[in-house]
Every structure is written in C-alpha cells, then in structure tokens.
Amino acid sequence: MKLVFLKPPIEDFYQTKIRLQPLGLAYLKAIVKKYFPQIKTKILDFQQGYPAKTIPYPKEVAYLKNYYFPTDKSPFSTFHHYYHFGADYEEIVSKVKEERPDLVLVSILFSPYYREALLCAQKIKEILKVPILAGGTHVSCAPLSVLKEEYIDFVIYGEGEKPLTRFLEAYLGDKNFTQVPNLGFKEQGKPILNPPEPNFPLQDLPWPDFSDFSPANYTLRKKPIAFITCSRGCVYKCKFCSVKTTFPHYNLRPVEDVIAELKTRYQQGYRIFDFEDDNLSFNAKYFSHLLSALAKTFSGQDIECVAMNGLAYFNLDLKMLSLMQQAKFKELNLSLVTLNKNLAKDLSRPLDLKKLQEVITTAFKLGFKLIVYQILGLPKESLESIVKTMSFIAREPVLLGPSLYYAAPGSALFNPRRKDKDHFFMARSTFLDTEDALISRDELYSLFILARIINFLKGFKLVQHIHLKELLNYPGQNPRQNLGLTILSKLEKENLLSGYDGKNYFPIPHFSSNLWTFFKKESSYLTTLNNKKIFLGEKNV
Template sequence: MKLLLIQPPIQDFYDTDIRLQPIGLCYLKAAIGKFLPHVDVTIRDFHQGWGRKTLPIPKELKYLQEYYPHPDKSPFCSFYHYYHFGATFEQIAVEITEFSPDFVGISSLFTPYYREVLQVAKIVKEKANCPVVVGGSHVSAVPQSILQDDHVDFVICGEGEKPIVELLREWQGGKNYDQVSNLGYKKNKQLFFNPQGENYLIDDLPHPDLSDLDQNRYLFEKRPLSFMITSRSCPHKCTFCSVHLTFGKRYRRRCPQDVIAEIKERYNEGYRIFDFEDDNLTFYVKEMKFLCRELIAAFPEKDVQFVAMNGISYLSLDGELLQLMKEAGFTHLNLALVSSDKTVRETTKRPHTVEKYRKVVEDAVHLGFSIVSYQILGLPSESLASMIQTLSFGARLPILLGASMFYLTPNAPIAKNFPPLSVKEMFTSRLTAMAIETEHFQREDIYTLFITTRIINFFKGLRVENCSVDEALAIAQENGGRDKIGSDILQKLFCEKKLYAYTKKGYKELPKFKSTLFFDVWQNLEYIATQNNTRINLAIPGVKFVC
C-alpha cells in the first residue's frame, strides 16, 4: 500500500521562508512506520522550495489595493503582490499521476488556505481516484468545512498519529470507521464525527521521520534547520489561541533524555539549527534547566544553535534559565508581550505582568540575546490608546518590535463573541487582510500602527551612540542604500506629514497612512532604544527637523 502525505502550497501576499518544515507529517510517517510497517509512506512538500508565482488579487481582498498600492522597496514596506507559494497545481497533478498513491493525506494547518487544500484534494481524485484524508489545525477547528467537500473522504480532528493508524487499519480491513477516534467520515452522504480519544503517550511516539525532506530547503542563516517539539498543548488559556482545539487542554512534556537523543540523531543527519516549535517550551522550569545542561554537555564544541521561533512565554524565564539557555546555544528570544495593558491581558486571560517582562528583557539583553517582542494589533477588546501604549513601551526597550495584525481563528475562545465565520470570513482570516474593525479602531489605524512599528524598528536597527533623531537620520543618510531611502522618506514624513513608498518610478504617496496617528505615537515617545541599547532622543529642546 502506498500512502502519500502532502503539504500543499498557499496563496497570500507574503510567506515565511522558514518555519515551513512539515513536522506534523513527519510524525505521522514515523507512527505509521512503527505500527503499520507494511505501508509505504512518502511525504511531498509542495510548499517549500518551489518558488512563487504572481497571481491576481482575489475579489475578497480587492479592498486591500488601497492599502498596498505600490511595489514599495523602502524599509517600511508592507505588501503589494499576491502570490502562489509552492508547486503549481499542474506540477502537483503530474507528480500525483506519476506516484499513483493508494491513499492520500493532506495537511490543512491554517484556515485562510483551506481552498488550496481542497484544490489538491480535487487533483488527487482526478489523477489517482483514491481516498483522501485531511487533518491539521483548521480541520480541528471547523471539520465540516473540509469534510463537506466532494473530494474529501475523511478528516482527522486533533492529534493525528493514532487516528491515522487506526483509519488505515480499518480501510484495509473491516471499514468500521465509527470505531476510529477523532475521525470524521461520510455515510450515505451524511457527515459523521467520532468522539475525541487519547493519542499515543507522548514518550511512546517515535521521532519524526524527516527522510523525505531535502535539508537544503529548510535553512536558517544558510544552515540546515530541524524543528523540535518537546511538548504538546499549553497550560495557559489565552482567548485568541486555538492550540487546545488540536492538542487538547492537557499539557504534556516529553522526557528530556528522549529530546536529547532526537537532537543527536538530527545532528548526525547534518542538522545544526534546531527550532523548538512548542507552544510553551519553558513552562516546567526545572525540566528546561535540565535540558539546557544536557545540551551544554552534549555539544561542547558549540557548533549548534537553538531558537524558538514560535515564541517563549516570558512568565517562566528567570536569570538562571536565561544563562543556561545562552550557554546551551540559544541566540534569539521571541517573546509574546501581546499587550502592556493590564485590562487587555486580563480580558485575553494572559497570566503575565509588565514588571516580569521588563526584568526578563533586562537580563536577556545583559546576556547578549537578540530579542523580538510580539504585539497583537487589533484585538477586538483593545482600544487604540492601549495599542499605542504597548507600542511606546516596546520602543523604549532594546528589542525589535514584532507586530502581528489580529485575525480571527474559527472556534478559538475569542471567536465566541462573533457569529460563526462565513466562507468569505474564513478566507480573510489572515494577518494581511486586516479584516477586523471595531468601534474603537478602523483598518486605517491598524495599517498605520503596523507601518509605524517598521519605522521604529528602522531606528532600532541603526548603529549609533546616544544621539538625537536628527543625528540618527544623518547617519542613515551616510550609510547609503536602504538606510538612505528610509532617512529620505522620514524627512518627508516629518516635513510634509505624508508617508511615501519608494518605487522604481520614484516616491509614491501612501494615502491610507494616517500621519496624525503616527504623530500621536511619536509624541508618546521620549526616546527609542536601539538594539545596541543606546538611545535616540526624540524631544531635545532647540533641535528641529530640516525641511
């Protein structure tokens, strides 16, 4: 029996060139290899490594042309082209025909890309005419949206290792699909969804099988990157997060010795960068410190690097753990601040404090970590003043700002405050769509704050001593290249109260940028802290911009 597991392409204004390793499919292949060794499993990643193709902007997103009107090449650019990232559907059709699978599984991780999943399912039916099962985070949230499609036979909700093994057994045997936990299936054109069941114990899961993946497609700083997962689910209950829909509410952590064994295995395969993709890597502080000590002992030559690009909860970090992480080979910290407003944190059930965050940043900067702090722009319960407060707070710390524009994930706790998402709303449930507006803020506000974050990061990235903003812009001019372009645009902004894009045809105004809102933020700042922990002073008596 030949089983083909597929990571499909996606279509959007942007894509990340990292964090695309289909680790979930690799776990499925390993589990099937352990429990059904007679099944021949192949993973095909049709997303990463195939390049991109420009597409017309879909009708549902046409309103964004006012916000992304120019092919901006400045340091403050947002988006412009709409792309197909990955293999074309024609290429996928050819490969499926050549492979001739008996069964196909397709990953559906993110809600706005469900159309690409269904297009691949259609191709499978046309070229191989075999059963199709779809799983992933989107399926776990709204399984009926996928199973109701004519080209999908089964869906798996939640964790997939045990359900897919049981599904394949039943498909080859008695076809008693009602006995398979987490499974959705069709009978007489009706949809049935079985109760959720327990997956295999986390320490009984075999290490993910990456043998079908080309290492050269998954790079970080030009070196092969491997995902690592040491736990599943999260003990926190943030209302905007949907992790519990996939992994359940029970937080489980792998044995540290088994994690070390997997890292050594990957090291022997040639991987040198390890990205921990846990939803909460450091919750159990004692175990995390033990893991770090083991990593220090296992790799004394320091030729490995560890990152956690899915973010780290600063609530569990202390000085000793940060020191151990640094010694082990962690270089970057992605911290999820979300908001500095206490009311917003309470509303979203974030068990964090600003005081704790500030102390972690202080300790981490002292140790030499590069820090990105993530803020969600446009939480439905948040005011514009609150967003400005958080942005200003981050601007005064020696970190880079990561702005994530809010989008609604189906059936996440926060979604209970909204009507069920329509087909169109599921399609626009993406960062680039800026789909949510409230009585407190409009799309122009979120767009402006997003660009403002990039302007602040421009200053943070300059290598300067303590200086005025005029002096910082002069240094940017001398640097040339994108720094000079950024300096020119900012001089125009300060003098004309307008923001411009930089294009091959010259400077083009960005009409949806609200300069009044930008200056509201600017006036809230006394200074901007650079990544090198120097200050660019914004309000020095007697200093004016040269217009």
C-alpha cells in the first residue's frame, strides 16, 4: 500500500516563502512509518519551489483593484498582483499519478485556501479514483463542510496522529470506521462524524520525518531552516485565535527530546531552527531549561534560532533574554495586539504595558532586533484606539508588525452571518474585509500604509535626533530612501500620498492624509532602529 500526503498550492497576493515547510505532514508520515512500516509514504509539496503565476482577481474582491496598484514601485506600496503559488493542477495530478497511491491525504491547513485544496482533490479523484482523506486546521474548523464534497471520502479533525493510525487499522482491516476517533466518513452517502479522543502523548510522538524534504528547498537568509515545536496548544484564550480548535490542550515535549531532534536536524544540514510553538515562552522554567540546553549543545556551532510564530513577553527578563542570546536567538517577535485595556479584557488577551516596555528596553540593550505586532481593525476598536497603540510602537526602537484583522474560522469571534458571503475564503488580511470592524476599508488600508511609512522612517541610520522636516531635505542613503523621502515631501505639501511607476507619480486615492496628520500629532515622534528620534510635531519634544 502507498499513501501520498499532498500539500496544495495557494492563491493570494503574497506568500511567506520562509514558512512553507509542511511540519504537520512530516509528523503524520513519521507516525505511519512507526506503526505501519509496510506502508510506503510520500510527501508532495506543491506550493514550495514553483514560480508564482499571475492570475485574475477573484470576483468577490474586484474592489481591491482600487487599492492595489501593479505598477507602484514606491517603498509604501502594498500588493501588486493576485498569484497562484505552486504547481498547476495538471502537474499535480500527473505527479500524484506517478506515485500510484492507494490513498491520498490532502492537507487543508488554512481556511482561505480551502478552494485550492478541494480542487486538487477533485481533479485527482477524476483521474485516479482513489480514496481521498482531508485533514488540517480548516477541517478541524468545519469538518462537515469538507466531507459533504462528493470527491472527499474521509476527514480527520483535530490532532491527526492517533486518528490516522486508527483509521489505517480499519482501512487495512474490516473497513469498520465507526470506532475511529476524530474521523468523518460516509455511510450510504450520509456523512458520519465520530467523537474525538485525546491524541497520543506529545512525548510519545516520533520526530517529524523530513526524508522527502531537501534542506535547500526551505531556507532563511540562504541557510536551510528546520521547523520544530516544543509544545502544542496555548494556555491563553484569546477570542481572535483558533488554535484551540485543533490543539485544545497545552502540552510540552521533554527538552531532551527536542535537543536530540535538533542535533539530528543539524547533521541533516539545517542551520536555522524555527520554533513554531503557539506559546514558546509561557512556561518560564521549561523555556529556561530549553535555552540553556541549546546554548550548551550548539556552543561554537553556526546555527541561529528564531520563533517566527511570535513570543509572549510576560516571562522575558534580563536573565531569560541573556539565555536567548546564548542560544543564538537574534530577533524577537513580540505580540502586543492592542493597548486598549478594555478591549484586551473583552478579547481575553493578557496585557502588561510596563512589562512590555521593560522587555523592549532590555532586549534593545542586548542587541536584539525587535518587531512588535499589533492587530489592525479589531472588532469594537476605534481608529483613535488603533493609532494610540501604533504610536506607542512607533516611539520604541522596534519595527511595527501590522496584522490586519480577519475573523479566523474556529475562533470565538468567527460568526458567519451572511449566506451570500464565503466567510472561509474571505478570512485573510489581504482582502481588507472590514465587515466586523468599527473602521472603514479606507481606514484599514491607510493604517496598513501608515505602518509601512513608520517602518521606512525607522530604517534611517541617524547620528542624532532630527525633525521630519529636516530629514525630508536630506539625501537618502540609497535610491529607495530617496524615492520615499520625495513621496513623503509631496504628502506634506499636497496632503496626498503618491505612488510611483518608474517614470511618473500618481495619486493613491484611498489613503487618508488626515490619518497621517492625526498620527503625527498623537505620536509626536518616532524612534529609529538605532534609537534616534524623528520629531513629527511643530516642535522637537
């Protein structure tokens, strides 16, 4: 028997190339190899390593043509084209056919890309007539909506390792699927959804099987990157997050097991380790143990550690940050979300501004590069409140990480009300969907561009504090800075943001110059990444 795991292509305005390693499928491959060594397995990644292909805008978001300009070369431009990232469907069917599978498992990880995954399943089914099983985060959010498709035979929701092994036992045996936990199947065409059971203990899972991956295909700064998790789940109950739909409980792996896996990854050629945990730093004792073990094990080795999924700042202090530095962390991605205390409480989101400021100050002194993330367009948050949080981040020597809000399927805030709207498909930041927000689409778009302006100014390597008016008269340090300064000068004089197509400037009509003025007044200054102030008001204060 042969089982093919399939990672589909996606379609959007952008993809994050450095975060495409299919870790979940590697876990499933490993569990199959452990319990069913007679079954041949193959992971086919149809997203990574393929050129992006420009495709038409989906009809649902034709309005975005008024916001995204394909010819804009300015530092403040947003997105340019809508793309198909990955193999085309004919190639997918052809390569799957070459494997001659007896069963195909299609990963539907993110809800907005469920259409691409289902189209893969449909086209494979039309040619190969093999059973198709779907799993992933989207399936966990809406298992029956996937199972209803005629070309989907089975679904697994929640954590997949134990359900997959139980499913394969039944599949290879009497075909009685009624006792398989977390499984959806069909009986005489009727969808049946079995109740869930706890997964195998995290410490008992085999390491993800990377044997189908080439380290050269997954890189960060031209170095092979390996994804790893020390935990699953999160103790927090943020209403905008859907992690508990798939991982309802917080579980930790033994540090020794993590280190042993990383030593193997190093031997396989990986030099950057990305901890994809949802809350890596929550357990201070565990995190400290992990960092000490990393520092000891890889002392003198050419590695780097990152946590691109972000860190909670509450347990970070001088001791912990120093340990992170010894463990080869160079960057910190800190999640703030909002400074609005009432909103944070309503969202069940912890907030400790004093602690965050202490962490930023300490980390900056130690030499960390910092990004602080804010969610733009949260339900019930006013424009004034959003700008207040943005101004706080602007005044710190950190980059601003803008996350445009969308209602994540599976989260407490996901409440599809309109039958004429595909809420799964629309659940992405690039679509500027403000149905649940207090602010308008133009305001959300303007905030996104404002974040780019802020980060542009933060990138100047200044030798002293300076007023924006003076900076605009200075030559930039490269052509990009020159262009950005010219556009900002025009914004100051004309109250209109311009784009640039390589020859001519053109207006960006949906950007609010009033928001730029309001931000300057609210913030009064911003701080560059080398800790110099750029004053924004009438006076240097």
